[in-house]
Amino acid sequence: xxxxxxxxxxxxxxxxxxxxxxxxxxxxxxxxxxxxxxxxxxxxxxxxxxxxxxxxxxxxxxxxxxxxxxxxxxxxxxxxxxxxxxxxxxxxxxxxxxxxxxxxxxxxxxxxxxxxxxxxxxxxxxxxxxxxxxxxxxxxxxxxxxxxxxxxxxxxxxxxxxxxxxxxxxxxxxxxxxxxxxxxxxxxxxxxxxxxxxxxxxxxxxxxxxxxxxxxxxxxxxxxxxxxxxxxxxxxxxxxxxxxxxxxxxxxxxxxxxxxxxxxxxxxxxxxxxxxxxxxxxxxxxxxxxxxxxxxxxxxxxxxxxxxxxxxxxxxxxxxxxxxxxxxxxxxxxxxxxxxxxxxxxxxxxxxxxxxxxxxxxxxxxxxxxxxxxxxxxxxxxxxxxxxxxxxxxxxxxxxxxxxxxxxxxxxxxxxxxxxxxxxxxxxxxxxxxxxxxxxxxxxxxxxxxxxxxxxxxx
Amino acid sequence: xxxxxxxxxxxxxxxxxxxxxxxxxxxxxxxxxxxxxxxxxxxxxxxxxxxxxxxxxxxxxxxxxxxxxxxxxxxxxxxxxxxxxxxxxxxxxxxxxxxxxxxxxxxxxxxxxxxxxxxxxxxxxxxxxxxxxxxxxxxxxxxxxxxxxxxxxxxxxxxxxxxxxxxxxxxxxxxxxxxxxxxxxxxxxxxxxxxxxxxxxxxxxxxxxxxxxxxxxxxxxxxxxxxxxxxxxxxxxxxxxxxxxxxxxxxxxxxxx
Numbered sequence: 001x002x003x004x005x006x007x008x009x010x011x012x013x014x015x016x017x018x019x020x021x022x023x024x025x026x027x028x029x030x031x032x033x034x035x036x037x038x039x040x041x042x043x044x045x046x047x048x049x050x051x052x053x054x055x056x057x058x059x060x061x062x063x064x065x066x067x068x069x070x071x072x073x074x075x076x077x078x079x080x081x082x083x084x085x086x087x088x089x090x091x092x093x094x095x096x097x098x099x100x101x102x103x104x105x106x107x108x109x110x111x112x113x114x115x116x117x118x119x120x121x122x123x124x125x126x127x128x129x130x131x132x133x134x135x136x137x138x139x140x141x142x143x144x145x146x147x148x149x150x151x152x153x154x155x156x157x158x159x160x161x162x163x164x165x166x167x168x169x170x171x172x173x174x175x176x177x178x179x180x181x182x183x184x185x186x187x188x189x190x191x192x193x194x195x196x197x198x199x200x201x202x203x204x205x206x207x208x209x210x211x212x213x214x215x216x217x218x219x220x221x222x223x224x225x226x227x228x229x230x231x232x233x234x235x236x237x238x239x240x241x242x243x244x245x246x247x248x249x250x251x252x253x254x255x256x257x258x259x260x261x262x263x264x265x266x267x268x269x270x271x272x273x274x275x276x277x278x279x280x281x282x283x284x285x286x287x288x289x290x291x292x293x294x295x296x297x298x299x300x301x302x303x304x305x306x307x308x309x310x311x312x313x314x315x316x317x318x319x320x321x322x323x324x325x326x327x328x329x330x331x332x333x334x335x336x337x338x339x340x341x342x343x344x345x346x347x348x349x350x351x352x353x354x355x356x357x358x359x360x361x362x363x364x365x366x367x368x369x370x371x372x373x374x375x376x377x378x379x380x381x382x383x384x385x386x387x388x389x390x391x392x393x394x395x396x397x398x399x400x401x402x403x404x405x406x407x408x409x410x411x412x413x414x415x416x417x418x419x420x421x422x423x424x425x426x427x428x429x430x431x432x433x434x435x436x437x438x439x440x441x442x443x444x445x446x447x448x449x450x451x452x453x454x455x456x457x458x459x
Numbered sequence: 460x461x462x463x464x465x466x467x468x469x470x471x472x473x474x475x476x477x478x479x480x481x482x483x484x485x486x487x488x489x490x491x492x493x494x495x496x497x498x499x500x501x502x503x504x505x506x507x508x509x510x511x512x513x514x515x516x517x518x519x520x521x522x523x524x525x526x527x528x529x530x531x532x533x534x535x536x537x538x539x540x541x542x543x544x545x546x547x548x549x550x551x552x553x554x555x556x557x558x559x560x561x562x563x564x565x566x567x568x569x570x571x572x573x574x575x576x577x578x579x580x581x582x583x584x585x586x587x588x589x590x591x592x593x594x595x596x597x598x599x600x601x602x603x604x605x606x607x608x609x610x611x612x613x614x615x616x617x618x619x620x621x622x623x624x625x626x627x628x629x630x631x632x633x634x635x636x637x638x639x640x641x642x643x644x645x646x647x648x649x650x651x652x653x654x655x656x657x658x659x660x661x662x663x664x665x666x667x668x669x670x671x672x673x674x675x676x677x678x679x680x681x682x683x684x685x686x687x688x689x690x691x692x693x694x695x696x697x698x699x700x701x702x703x704x705x706x707x708x709x710x711x712x713x714x715x716x
Contacts, residue, residue, distance in 0.1 A: 016582025020568070020575075027570040107565035110534055111623065114555040115583055262534045262551060 012116040014125065021099060021129035028102070030095045031133050032439045035140065036432055038087050042140040043427020045083035046147070049076045050420035057415035067413035071298055073159045076148055078232050081167060084141040085228060088171055089203060092137065093195035096130045096178030100259075101188030113260050120256040123179060127252055130175035134168065140431060141167075147423050154414035156297040159234045166231025169244045173227065174199060176251035183255040199224060234296030239289035246286065250279030292344060298411035303341055306403035307391055311345040314398050318346055319374040323354045323367050333385040334371065341387065342394075373397060483546055485510045485662050486531075486558070486631055491540035493523075493530050500526040501686040503540070508631060508664050513657050515677030516666045517712065523686035524666035525563065528633050531664075532560040559627045561620045563635035563666075569609035573600065573619055576608060580626040591626070597652050598622045613640035621649060631662040638672040650676040674708040684716035 025031050053075035060066040103109040112122060149155060178195045185191035206223035220226070227244055230237045253275040257268050294301035302308055320339060324331040343349045354372075369383050373390070375397035382393055395402050484507035491504045501523040508514045516524050529535040531542055533551035542549045544557050568576050577600070581591045595601065598618045603611055611619065617637060624632045637653075638646045653663055653676060667673040673680065680697060682690035690697050690711065698706055701714040 012583055013585065016579050019582070020571075020579040023571055023575055024568060027568075102569075103567075106567060106569055107562055108567035110560070110562045110565065111567055113534070114532070114559055116555070262529070262536050264536050 014121070017115075017117060017122070017125050018128060021126050022132055024102065025095065025099060025129055025133045026442045028095075028098050030098050031136060032435065034087065034091050034095055034137055035435045037091065038084065038137060038140045039427050039432045039435065041083045041087055042080060042144055043423060043431075046076070046080045046144040046427070047420045047423060049079040050148070050151070050153075050418065050423070054417050054419070057417045060413065060415040061417065067415050068298075068411050070413040070415045071296075071300075071411075072148070072154050072414055072416070073156065073163070073234065073296065076153065077145070077155075077160060077163055080144045081141055081163060082232075084138065084167065085170065088134075088137065088167075088174060089199045089224075090196075092134065092171065092174050093178040093181075093199060094192060095133050095137070096175040097182045097188050097191045097195060099126045099129055100179055100182035100255075101185070101191050104182065104186065105188060109259075110261065118256075119259045120252070123183070123252050123255045123259060126179055127172070127176055127248075130179065131168070131172055134171035134175060137171075138164075138167070139435075140427065143426070143431060144423075147426060151416070151418045151420070153416050153418070158295040159297060162234065162236050162295045163231050165236075166228050169231075169241065169248075170224070170228050172248055173224065173244055173251075176248045176255070180251040180255045180258070183258040230292070233301065234294060235292050235301050236295050237292040239286045239291070242289060243283050243286035246279050246282035250275055290343065294344070301341060301344065303345060303387060303391065304405060306406055307387075308345050310395070310400065310403050311342070312347065314346055314375070314394075314400070315348065316376045316398075317348040317350065318342065318394065319372075320349065320351045321354045321372040321374075322351065323365075323370045323372075326353060330369065330385055337385055338387050338390050484508060484543075485545060486664070487543040487546065488531055489541050489543065491527065491530055491542070492538050493526050493535060494538050499686050501530065501683075504683070504686070504688055505540075506681045506688060506691055508662050510630070510662055511657055511660050512678040513653060513663045513665065513676055514679050514681065515673040516664060516681045516683055517670055517673045517677075517708070518668065518683035518716075520668055522668075522683045524668070524683055525635055526686075527683065528560060528635050528664070528666050529562070532558050532633060534560065534562075557629060558631050558633060559624055559629040560633040561624045561635065561637070563639065565620060566608055566611075566616055567620075567623070569607070571608060572604070573606055573608055573611065573615075574604040576619065577604070577622060577626070580623045584626055584628055586626055594622050594625045597655065598625070599648060614642070614645045617641060617645075617649065621652065625652075625656060630660070631664065633664045633666075635666045636668065637665055638667065638669060646672055646675070670708045670712055680708070682712055682715055684712075690715040 053070070053072070056066075056070060056075070060070055100109075103112055113119070117125075145155060145160070174195075177198055178191065181194035181198075182188065182191040185194055202223040203225055206220055206225040227240065230240055254272055257271045257275070292301075299305075303311065320342070322331060322334065322339075324334070339349075339351050343351070370381050371383070372379060372381050373394060375394060378397045380393050380397055382390055384390055392402055486508040488507070489505050492502055493500045504523075504527055506514070506516075516527060518524055526535060530537040530540075531554070533554040536551070542551075542554065549557070568579075577591065577595065580586075586594075595604070598621050600615070600618050600622055603615045603619075606615075608616070608619065617640065621634075621637065624634065637649060641649065650672075653665075657663060657678075665673070665677065667677075674694070679693050680690070681688055682697070690700055692700065694708065694711075697708075697711045697715070698704055701711045703710050703714055706714065
């Protein structure tokens with residue numbers, strides 16, 4: 001029955017380990033409680049979003065010109081998944097911490113670390129189980145998509161998939177953070193405090209510091225909330241994805257370092273340093289990666305296709321100097337409507353705030369509010385924040401003629417007048433009952449375990 | 460206590476017949492020292508375990524038994540000393556390859572069904588259904604396989620832990636207080652299981668604070684008090700060392716510590 005060779009020389013299967021981790025999550029109450037809480041939360045958000053969208057659609061039916069501003073992505077999907085994000089930020093750490101914290105508290109970790117797996121394998125397997133739990137937790141939100149489709153609503157594959165991908169990355173990030181917290185904390189309660197301090201702390205950071213000038217704006221960008229924003233705007237940014245993946249990898253590596261008992265703290269600290277430096281280096285590199293895709297159906301992050309194609313051919317550097325305070329709403333408009341699109345469309349664009357951000361809001365200086373555009377040896381100044389005025393200005397500087405608009409390429413909009421009252425029944429009764437049934441079902445022993453009970457008992 | 464007396468005789472006989480010292484020790488611990496702050500938990504502890512024997516590390520609560528066990532398997536970083544496996548140095552990172560430790564007070568995966576925990580370990584070590592069934596029968600887990608771990612009595616939790624240990628392929632298993640909380644019948648049952656596995660060549664190192672329990676099952680003893688080894692050997696060797704030719708393990712322990 002026993003092998004006289006060390007077991008580590010053989011390859012231990014991953015399947016039982018992953019099955020155990022998934023069972024550990026499913027057998028606890030936290031995931032099911034989260035699911036039951038998400039049902040009314042997402043249901044109410046969905047109801048509100050559909051009601052507002054329906055009201056706007058009614059107006060659009062009277063005035064068709066309003067219809068092309070009606071996007072289900074902004075009107076329904078983002079608000080519905082917004083409540084999923086709130087619940088995930090506040091509650092999901094408890095589900096993720098359980099995967100490791102419970103083992104620490106019951107002493108089972110001392111068994112686990114003796115099994116023939118590397119620490120990194122143990123942590124990665126736990127993270128995979130956490131991601132599976134996240135996908136489970138997404139069931140109410142996914143059901144909202146199905147209900148929306150059932151109501152006759154429109155879903156665009158690209159922007160919907162991108163939003164789901166963003167939430168998956170965010171969930172994985174929160175899960176990795178929770179695992180790291182559990183690996184350094186002695187108890188699940190302490191780990192929860194650490195994880196929530198980061199998630200809620202960064203949330204508060206985003207609320208209080210966003211739009212502030214200088215260093216505060218930079219600090220606000222460290223918020224975890226910022227990771228979801230581009231996905232909610234319909235952008236798939238390679239730099240952001242690289243940054244999130246590097247932080248997740250770093251947290252997994254740190255959790256692997258801190259997991260094994262019996263290693264002095266000093267050694268764990270020394271082993272952590274290279275990982276922290278590596279993540280910092282990758283994050284710094286990620287900020288320089290500007291490549292991104294506009295996945296929205298209405299191309300809101302891009303100019304019209306003929307403009308995009310023409311701007312891509314302008315190879316000389318375009319230098320933009322903005323004389324606005326960073327917190328001035330006009331700067332936000334200019335950034336959203338023009339500058340960010342230019343940066344994506346043209347190969348060489350540099351944007352700077354004039355005077356080293358010295359302008360206070362509403363500065364009385366005559367030049368305040370001006371934006372200077374320099375292309376080659378020519379320059380021009382504008383106070384506009386609209387691409388309708390600025391694109392011709394740039395074409396003039398480049399000496400090219402403005403492209404003619406392509407007919408039929410405008411976003412049609414998807415107005416829908418529908419009542420969401422019936423969805424209450426789904427989110428407040430049917431889905432919770434279904435989840436409760438699945439909870440009961442999950443507590444039945446698996447086929448292998450029933451076999452064990454039979455075989456183990458036959459004496 | 461006729462049963463215990465007969466166990467003594469059987470154990471002494473087995474100690475002589477089963478413990479194979481010809482190939483040298485399977486495990487050798489040399490000068491193991493662990494300090495918590497200014498306090499020495501274990502101080503230059505040295506002992507060996509031979510193939511097929513049941514070695515008892517005995518001592519009162521606070522003697523350093525748990526620290527010693529955890530330092531041996533590498534769950535606690537020792538300050539000094541070394542562990543050798545078949546006379547080769549065994550670094551802490553490789554100890555889990557050959558040693559498996561069942562800690563005291565562990566109630567693993569409380570919300571899972573007992574059979575699920577068993578199937579996890581069986582899956583990790585690729586045990587066949589027949590092997591699983593043999594172990595389950597030998598430790599007597601049948602009545603609780605479908606119970607959740609948190610509902611198990613202390614005795615059945617011990618049996619579960621023992622089953623997990625026996626599912627591993629390791630030649631040497633260390634167990635901390637394997638009989639704590641068990642009644643006499645349960646202790647004898649578990650001792651019988653350990654003895655049968657020792658007869659098949661598996662080696663056990665048991666940390667026990669109940670001297671009578673240790674006397675029932677162990678082939679040799681390490682007497683630990685105040686973190687130091689105060690005696691080492693079979694019962695007869697310890698009797699000779701303590702100059703108590705007819706002394707019980709309690710008498711010997713009191714005489715040597």
